[in-house]
Amino acid sequence: MGAFSIRGQHGRFYITRDGDDVAGPYWSKDSADVAQDRLERKAKERERKCITCTEAFLSEGPHNRMCNGCRSRISDDGVAV
Numbered sequence: 001m002g003a004f005s006i007r008g009q010h011g012r013f014y015i016t017r018d019g020d021d022v023a024g025p026y027w028s029k030d031s032a033d034v035a036q037d038r039l040e041r042k043a044k045e046r047e048r049k050c051i052t053c054t055e056a057f058l059s060e061g062p063h064n065r066m067c068n069g070c071r072s073r074i075s076d077d078g079v080a081v
């Protein structure tokens with residue numbers, strides 16, 4: 001899967017990925033830019049297994065390896081398991 005890009009056609013803007021339109025039309029380049037940003041951020045999120053409880057959760061990226069439950073438990077005790 002490649003990166004998202006924006007193509008303009010007849011004064012409208014579409015977001016494409018691997019040659020397919022994935023969103024649009026947008027009426028301005030600015031709105032298309034904002035939507036592209038959101039899509040890129042969402043594409044980086046993926047399901048990972050929590051390193052602590054091994055439950056699947058939606059990770060924001062490689063730095064994010066612990067589910068919300070474990071993260072809040074750890075900040076409560078102040079001890080990393």
Ligand SMILES: [Zn+2]
Pocket residue numbers: 050051052053054055066067068069070071
């Ligand atoms: Zn966990």
